[in-house]
Amino acid sequence: MATERVDLEFQERLRRSFAPPALARTFDAYDLVEGFPASEDLVGRFHEIWGRIEEHLDVNLTSEEALKLFPSLLIYDIPDGTRSTLTVRSDVDVGMDAGLYLLALIHTLKGLGGRRAAVMSHTAYNRKRGEEGLDRILAVIAKAMRVAARYTAAHHVNVRWVGMKPDYELRNALLENFPLLEKPSFEVFLLIDYVEEVLEQEGLREQLEGLPDVDVCIRHTKLNLSGGGWIPGKMLKSAFLYSQNGTVFSNWSFDELVAQAAIALLAKVFNSGEGLVKMYGDLDEVKARYQLRELRLFNQQILLRSQPKKLFLFGSPVGLYQVYY
Secondary structure (H helix, E strand, O other), X not given: OHHHHHHHHHHHHHHHHHOOHHHOOOOOHHHHHHOXXXXXXXXXXXXXXHHHHHHHOOOOOOHHHHHOOXXXXXXXXXXXXXXXXOOXXXXXXXXXXXXXXXXXXXXXXXXXXXXXXXXXXXXXXXXXXXXXXXXXXXXXXXXXXXXHHHHXXXXXXXXXXXXXXXXXXXXXXXXXXXXXXXXXXXEEEEEEEEOHHHHHHOOOHHHHOOOOOXXXXXXXOOOOOOOOOOOOOOOOOOEEEEEOOOOOHHHOOHHHHHHHHHHHHHHHHHHOOOOOOOOOOOHHHHHHHHHHHHHOOOEEEEEOXXXXXXXXXXXXXXXXXXEEO
């Protein structure tokens, strides 16, 4: 019995050490969404975090200049790790927690001046896991639907569906809860039951209309793009950011979400002018890249706070950056 008590106490300490302050009280999804921080608070945190980035890297971009890039920035987030992230509170349903992460991500990007984002909900490959696996996903979406609908209505957010077929199980409920707005302040392109071939085989490519090219793709917990997340014709010049952190809201604070947005922007800046458009006319530039990338095997670790809880990786023309926050 003593051993069991010690284990329980350890688990409780572990939970408290990782749970952001917003979840330190009794969980109520509606109250939590209404308690999301104001835009000026998010912008203030961005200035602080970008200032720390400037201390480590020569980015040639002030925080004010960086913020001006968000209206044209398109981040595509592929969530993962919801079932293997153990920072979920005992009184929080993991499905709702996953849905709250997506709302918090949207709220953060919108608060920093963003106008659009793309997010993966689930792929059609999930159907291969059988009815039980599919039912779990559908239950998660259905449970988070009302909270998400309340947020999108209050904050003038449009949801556009990518990959959703006419016979999708939750189609009617989703269309009813997320009506299109004429003048939204933010748009989310939500990939749902998605598979690349569907857009060609079933005439659904028009669902991509209005989606700009992806600037940065964020993939969580897996350092790859396998599993059906590629968006044809929209990712030819995108940077890739690996986030080694599961996508449940109780695993994130808004401070960390702002840091993720800042690092995603950094990945775009460091890879700008490379994909499909790079022209090598300067021999000195070629030599410098070769020396850093091939001879010195360049990679840089950046510590943005003393006790980091998040890890991000992205590449550049000269090597790898590992950013700890």
